[in-house]
Amino acid sequence: MFESVPTAPPDTILGLTEAFLRDERPHKINLSVGVYKDASGATPILEVVKEAERRLLATEKSKGYKPISGDPAYGRCVRELLFGAGSELASGDLAATCHTPGGTGALRLAADYLRQQHSGTKIWLSDPTWDNHGKVFKAAGLECGTYPYFDAAKNGLAFEAMVEGLSAVRAGDTVLLHACCHNPTGVDPTPEQWQQLGALLRERGALPLVDFAYQGFGRGVDEDAVGVRALVDAVDELLICSSFSKNFGLYNERTGALTVKGKRAEEVAAVFSQLKTCARTNYSNPPAHGGAIVTTILTDAELRQRWIDEVAGMRDRINGMRQLFVETLAARGATRDFSFIVDQKGMFSFSGLTKAQVERLRDEHAIYIVGSGRINVAGMTETNMGPLCDAIVQVM
Ligand code: LMR
Numbered sequence: 001m002f003e004s005v006p007t008a009p010p011d012t013i014l015g016l017t018e019a020f021l022r023d024e025r026p027h028k029i030n031l032s033v034g035v036y037k038d039a040s041g042a043t044p045i046l047e048v049v050k051e052a053e054r055r056l057l058a059t060e061k062s063k064g065y066k067p068i069s070g071d072p073a074y075g076r077c078v079r080e081l082l083f084g085a086g087s088e089l090a091s092g093d094l095a096a097t098c099h100t101p102g103g104t105g106a107l108r109l110a111a112d113y114l115r116q117q118h119s120g121t122k123i124w125l126s127d128p129t130w131d132n133h134g135k136v137f138k139a140a141g142l143e144c145g146t147y148p149y150f151d152a153a154k155n156g157l158a159f160e161a162m163v164e165g166l167s168a169v170r171a172g173d174t175v176l177l178h179a180c181c182h183n184p185t186g187v188d189p190t191p192e193q194w195q196q197l198g199a200l201l202r203e204r205g206a207l208p209l210v211d212f213a214y215q216g217f218g219r220g221v222d223e224d225a226v227g228v229r230a231l232v233d234a235v236d237e238l239l240i241c242s243s244f245s246k247n248f249g250l251y252n253e254r255t256g257a258l259t260v261k262g263k264r265a266e267e268v269a270a271v272f273s274q275l276k277t278c279a280r281t282n283y284s285n286p287p288a289h290g291g292a293i294v295t296t297i298l299t300d301a302e303l304r305q306r307w308i309d310e311v312a313g314m315r316d317r318i319n320g321m322r323q324l325f326v327e328t329l330a331a332r333g334a335t336r337d338f339s340f341i342v343d344q345k346g347m348f349s350f351s352g353l354t355k356a357q358v359e360r361l362r363d364e365h366a367i368y369i370v371g372s373g374r375i376n377v378a379g380m381t382e383t384n385m386g387p388l389c390d391a392i393v394q395v396m
């Protein structure tokens with residue numbers, strides 16, 4: 001049976017790290033996958049995470065299964081991050097949360113649910129979007145469409161075109177939005193534009209599905225939830241996928257969540273029951289450790305504050321690297337103006353480099369970035385900045 005199986009192409013993001021690891025050139029630089037690195041080039045474990053792990057090690061009594069949807073305490077922590085600590089949605093019965101294996105697990109759970117319960121829905125993705133979005137939704141059997149998002153000439157949000165594109169959305173369709181730090185462009189709607197988007201989706205009768213993978217990396221933990229909260233004010237129903245890979249540094253613990261917010265408690269309960277069925281037939285129940293870390297931190301006032309401070313530290317370092325990147329490019333002779341990169345938010349810089357330039361960076365300089373020209377700013381350091389900028393100037 002296996003004789004006729006063709007080889008699948010490598011993943012457009014994680015496949016680059018596989019190629020990077022095989023690359024024997026000693027000066028190689030990996031700025032492809034979105035992973036935070038500190039000034040020394042290491043991906044650190046947050047100190048507050050280590051403290052939470054020490055506490056868990058001392059108190060954990062069992063490795064028994066978690067409920068299909070994870071611990072209720074974890075769900076409550078997730079909703080407090082999304083809706084605000086004092087929000088009724090954090091504790092009431094109009095929202096419910098499933099603990100999932102990472103943000104990708106949440107997206108796939110949402111996709112399976114949509115395919116099973118809303119089979120006519122078409123899911124609309126921003127153009128461009130995270131390379132894996134379309135693949136996850138298509139794997140679940142959903143039809144995908146795109147709406148304009150990025151204005152390459154302005155290096156900013158193509159808001160008018162976005163609104164026009166979303167006007168084609170039918171009632172019952174699903175619209176995927178990035179809550180903040182849009183991946184790959186780093187360009188987000190303003191709070192006013194979020195309100196307009198909320199009103200538009202309400203008018204179209206579309207379901208927002210929000211991908212929230214970088215909370216705290218844009219402006220701040222609460223500030224980055226402005227889009228989600230504007231949507232909550234505008235529409236009755238939405239789904240939100242959370243990832244704690246980046247903001248808790250829990251990449252390999254696969255820690256995420258899918259939250260449903262509805263209009264009536266009984267409807268939320270019904271959707272939640274379907275989500276549990278999807279989870280049970282997919283991965284049964286979630287991995288415990290990452291969720292336990294997040295819950296330990298967010299339910300302790302002192303640890304929570306330490307986490308907020310550490311997230312701010314990561315955000316500040318990334319913003320410092322953005323500034324240095326733009327300055328170093330200019331100093332090394334770049335003729336193009338890259339100052340727009342300072343305004344982008346989150347881990348990535350959407351550089352405007354072409355596919356051919358990206359390939360030359362890899363082949364001639366051992367520098368790995370994603371084919372769209374997306375560069376992981378969070379992987380830049382004072383040490384790799386010079387060689388990186390020299391190489392970019394050469395391939396331009
Ligand atoms: C990325 O976009 O690089 C990250 O979200 C990691 C991934 O899984 O692709």
